[in-house]
Structures are given as structure tokens and as C-alpha cells.
Amino acid sequence: MSDDLDDIQAIFFEECNEGLAVAEAGLSTMADGDTSADVIAGVFRAVHSIKGGAGAFGHEALQSFSHIFENLLDEVRAGRIEPTADTCKNMLLAFDVLSDHVQAAQGFVAVPDDAAMLATLEALLAEGSGDAPAGDAAASPEASARAAEGEADEFGFMPVVVDIEDLDQEPDAFVDLGDGDAQESAADAGWSIRFAPSRDAMANGSEPLLVLRELERMGGEVVGVETAPLPPLRELDPEAAYFTWFVSVPATVTRSDIEEAFDFVAPDSGIDIVEGVAPSAPESEPELQPEPAPEPALEADEKSAASDAAPSTPPVENIPPAAAAKAAPPAPPAEAKAIEPPQNIRVDVSKLDMLLNLVGELVIRNSILADRLDSADQQRVELPELARLTREIQDNVMSLRAQPIRQAFSRVPRMLRELCSATNKDVVLEVSGEATEVDKSVIEKIGEPLTHMIRNAVDHGIEGTEERVAKAKPAQGNLKLSAEQRGARIFLRVADDGRGIDRERVLAKAVEKGIVASDATLSDEEIDNLICAPGFSTAETISSISGRGVGMDVVRSNVEALGGRIEISSTPGKGTTFTMILPLTLAILDGMVVRLCGQRYVLPLSNVVETVQPEPGQMRPVANSSEVIDMRGTYVPVKRLSELFQLPPADREDEDSVVIIVETDAGNVGLMVDTIEDRREVVIKSLDQNLYPIRGLGGATILGDGSIALILDIEALVASANSPSKFVLKGMAA
Incomplete structure (x- = not known):
């Protein structure tokens, strides 16, 4: 069980890192002057999610700090605190402390001293709540008179006089918060939600009211509250949740957005999300038509006629969401075309690395088969089709690792x-x-x-x-x-x-x-x-x-x-x-296999523009022992790789060699090699991990016959072609 909790907690920390990235981007945007509701809400949701998970896993310091930070963000979101440049600056500083708390929860650093930052946040909250809420001004004269009878204690609490007989009064089982128009429009609402928080929700750091505020931000409206479980005042636990809330949310809101509001709600909470049904009082029972008295047996034709004439579903009114979900007849298949939200799954990066390595081995095996089989045998075993499938697998694996x-x-x-x-x-x-x-x-x-x-x-x-x-x-x-x-x-x-x-x-x-x-x-x-x-x-x-x-x-x-x-x-x-x-990737590339002085090298195919076999007079010397090649009236500089690598020159004429025109930052350049052997997908093996970095080389690869070929870094070769230092590659076997 502990292993399962560790796995779940690891997912929580991944989500924390994602939330921190979102919060930092949002706070930076706010500091730049964009304090739109969407930006503020994005930061609030990120911090709220971190706080909820921290409470679930018992990270008290993280939960405590994020709770105060969340309160400030909630006040900013509600418009009670102005997101001034000073406030945004303090929230960015608070974000730093929050990041440290996340690191501390993972055991990477010590728990930060957040006393000064908490004091700053509390001061901002106090400034925002300086004016009395409108609800306080509307308090009844009787309540004000009773409050005046007491005196504030040393903590500033004002006692309220309550008649003792009021303590045992039974509360209303259901409080209807919607007016007539709201009830009529509720039937046309996109979503009906029943939310019954876990009894221990608040004790675990999950505040139901924040979830309700998030739903209201989406355009939702609380239309009713079930208060039947509320005990007498003598028995009430102030840290327990008793109410069940009924909320109507417009059809413009997607189900995934609604579910996101409940991300860190305790698993034992009651959550019903029903589409197109108006929420109503839980005690409202469906008013079904009375069952008819048993009829005498009918003939088969009469039974058929009676069943055709009878309504398929009895009329139903005031059905609660849970009951409505059960009573609603299934939609016909032709109408069930709801778009499912995208499904995501978290995968450890090490597993993707392993998959990428296996794809690399598959590429190597494909190359071996291509070397050992002639054309007829390759067609017989459908090697080209295998190569195509291998390439598709490779592209998909690479897309899994690609990030903006x-x-x-x-x-x-x-x-x-x-x-x-x-x-x-x-x-x-x-x-x-x-x-x-x-x-x-x-x-x-x-x-x-x-x-x-x-x-x-x-x-x-x-x-x-x-x-x-x-x-x-x-x-x-x-x-x-x-x-x-x-x-x-x-x-x-x-x-x-x-x-x-x-x-x-x-x-x-x-x-x-x-x-x-x-x-x-x-x-x-x-x-x-x-x-x-x-x-x-x-x-x-x-x-x-x-x-x-x-x-x-x-x-x-x-x-x-x-x-x-x-x-x-x-x-x-x-x-x-x-x-x-x-x-772009550290794994696989398309390459051109060339031979130079008896050794094989790989040029990245993405750099290659064209290849040409020089004709007599097409190669011309210029100053400083350099050469150019005439390409349709345009002179392109040529570099002999054998000279760059200080390899023994081959006894052959230029007309027997091949010039590969490559594209670089400095323009097109020709690289002279002996021959071109093949085009291959090659798996890149790092030199710095297996040997040491060599300027001009991007790595090495294993060819189909098991030999090693060096992968050339074209840009580095061209940039250093005129440098006094050369690339010395001695002792490399073909």
C-alpha cells in the first residue's frame, strides 16, 4: 500500500511542478500589466491544486503557506484587492517561497522560513478586508443589539447572545436559493451538479466554498442546499462539512472544465454531474402515474395494440440529479455523439528513453538486414515495408518526447x-x-x-x-x-x-x-x-x-x-x-554514408543540397590554397575532408571523387569525398559519453555490418576549415 501511495505522491509532485510553471507564467503576465480574470483564475487554480494535494498527503507546511497564498489570490480574483504592481511583486516573492516549500516536501531542501512572507500576505489580506462586508451592514438590528451586549475578549472576538431554546431547533431540510426564473431556466441548463463534500474535507485542507466559487466563475449558480444532516448546535463540529450543494452550470461549459474544479476533492465526497437536468430538492420524489389495476389477460394482438398506444415513459417532475440519471431513458445511438475529452496518461521519462533505445536497436537490425539481403530477398521479406513501419514508430516515439x-x-x-x-x-x-x-x-x-x-x-x-x-x-x-x-x-x-x-x-x-x-x-x-x-x-x-x-x-x-x-x-x-x-534530437537521424580514404562517415542528410561529380575544369584553385567549384555560373567553395582530418590522400583524380554541396550558416559549401555509399537512418551514439568530445564530429553510429562510422558536424567543420588546427583522426578502423 505504501508503494501505491508513493506512486500517487510522485504524480502529485509532477502536477506541482506543472502548477508552479503555470503560476509563474501567470504571475509574470500580471506583473507585465495583464490582470485579466482568466490570468488571475489560472494562477489561483494552480495554487489551489497544490494546496489540496499537500493537505491530502500531510505536507502541513506546504499546505499552510499555500492556503494563505490562495486566500490572497481569491481576494484578487474577487476584485476585493487590486492587483497593483506592488501586490504582483509580493505575489512573485510568495511564489518563490511556495516553490521552496514544494522542494522541501520532496526532501530536496530544508523547509523555508516563511514567517516574513506570511506576514506580508496577511498584511495584504488585512488591507483588502479593511471595509466591512456588505452583508454585515445588512445585519438585523436585533443581532446588532445582542452583539453590543457583549465585550470583545483579548483576541478581539465579540460574543453574541443567543437564546438557549434556539439551539435545538430542527433546521430546514432543504434551502431553495433560486427564484422562479432561475428554476424555469434550470431545466435548460447544460449541467446539473450535486456536490456533497466529505465530512472531513475542511480538516484535510479542502474548502468546499472555493469549489463553489470556481463553479460560479464559470457562470454556475447555486440553486439549493440540503441541510438535513446538520446536527443541533450543541453537537455541531465546526471543522466538519454537513451541507450538500446543488449547482446549475451553463451548457457552454465543458464537462472537463467542471471536473477540473473537483481535482483535489476528497474521494469520499459525493459528486454527480448530469447534463440537461434541473437540480431540485433531494426530498422531491418523482411523481409517477399511479399503476393501473391488473388487467385481464389480452389476446396477443390486443397486447400489441395496447403497448403501442401507451406512453413509453411515465411523466416525471422534480427529479433530483441522482434519480434523474437513473430514470432518464438512454439516448438512441444516432444521437449519442458527445465529444469525449482527450485522454492523457503520465509516463516516466525513463520508460520513453528505454522505448527510444529499443527503436534505435530496431533501426540497426533493419540496417543489418538491408546489408545482408539482395534486392530480391528484400522484396520477398517485405523489408521496405518493415523500414516504413520502423520509421513511423520512430517518428511517434520522438513526438512523445518533443516539447515546445x-x-x-x-x-x-x-x-x-x-x-x-x-x-x-x-x-x-x-x-x-x-x-x-x-x-x-x-x-x-x-x-x-x-x-x-x-x-x-x-x-x-x-x-x-x-x-x-x-x-x-x-x-x-x-x-x-x-x-x-x-x-x-x-x-x-x-x-x-x-x-x-x-x-x-x-x-x-x-x-x-x-x-x-x-x-x-x-x-x-x-x-x-x-x-x-x-x-x-x-x-x-x-x-x-x-x-x-x-x-x-x-x-x-x-x-x-x-x-x-x-x-x-x-x-x-x-x-x-x-x-x-x-x-533537434539526440537519438536518430537520416544520414548519407560516404567513404573517405578507406573509412566511412555519415553526413546528416538535412544539410545536403545536392551532389556532383566534377568534370574536367569545373574545379578551380583560388588564393590561400583554396578551391571552388563552378555550379552553373556560381562559384561554391570546396573543402577536402581528407585534408581537414589529415588523412593520407587517396591516389585518385578529382573527376573520380564526389562533391557534396551542403547548406550552412556561411552559405553553401562543397565537401569532397571519395564515394557515396548509401542513405541510411542511423542511431546516434554520443562521443562524450563513450570517448570525449571532438570538434567537427556529432557522434558515431553502428552500421549494418557492425562497423563504426563517425557522424560529421557540418557547421563545425565549415566554421573551422580555415583554422590552423586540423582534425586529427588516427587509428579509426573502417
């Missing part, structure tokens, strides 16, 4: 506001491409690099307001965050319109710290990349934002660990752009 990158972008607005506050700068954020989908493992690992790049852009790149105005720039800085997919890669950019990289200062700092020699001659690109060196920083003092020289080093190491790379482009006085180029 907005999950990584969602924390940036709030981070930017905090950085602007700390640096006293005014920066506006532009986001694009947040719907781009990438593998979940990529999203999980780019959060830290993204944080460091944003901090670097705000602290080092973008100038202060006065400096920007002096340079005739807009007073407000601009930070652009974008993502786009190109083939099998995703390009994630952080661009600012700041001062750019001061290369003289960067080089001087690098020489001072011993990172480069004092007589070194470096290109602009090499100087820009020095900011990613371990321990490098141009900050004069160490602050909470920068100065320790670890930020950009972390960016580069994390990106390279993902099989990607980082590029830096800067124009002094105009700004800097950091580009993270990452694999």
Missing part, C-alpha cells in the same frame, strides 16, 4: 525583471519561435546556459539609460530571444543591442590572466570566444550577477555536452548575438 521550447523560455521574463531591478537598467524582451519543439532532454539541459547568456547580455552588453541616450540609442535596451529549426538542428539565439564586445579589453584581460600569450595574434572570432574560457571575466568587481568567470564557460561546456556548439557574433557599438546550435 517555451518551457525553457518561460522563466526569462521574470529573470529579466529581476536583473533590470538589480542593475537599474530598462530592457524590453522580444521572444519568437517559442513553439519550436525539441527533445525533452535538450530542454532540460539548456536552462542553465540560457540563464548565463541572459545575465551576461544585461550586465555586460546593454548599457545604462544615460549611456544609451548619450550614444543616440533608444533609452530602453532590447533583448531578443529566438528559436528556429533548421533540418536536424535547432538554433537558439540571444541577441542584444548593447555596446558589443570590446575586443582590446578582452584580449588584454586574457593576456593578464595567462589564458593567451602576450605575443599571440588572434582573429576577431577567436577573441570573441575568449569570453567562454574558464575563469575569464571583464567585471572589475564580483557581484551577485557576474565577476567570477564561470558563466560563459558553463554555457560552452553544457552546449558541447549536448553535441552542439556556441557561436558569438559581435559588432562594437551595436550589440552581440550568442547562438546555441543544438541537435
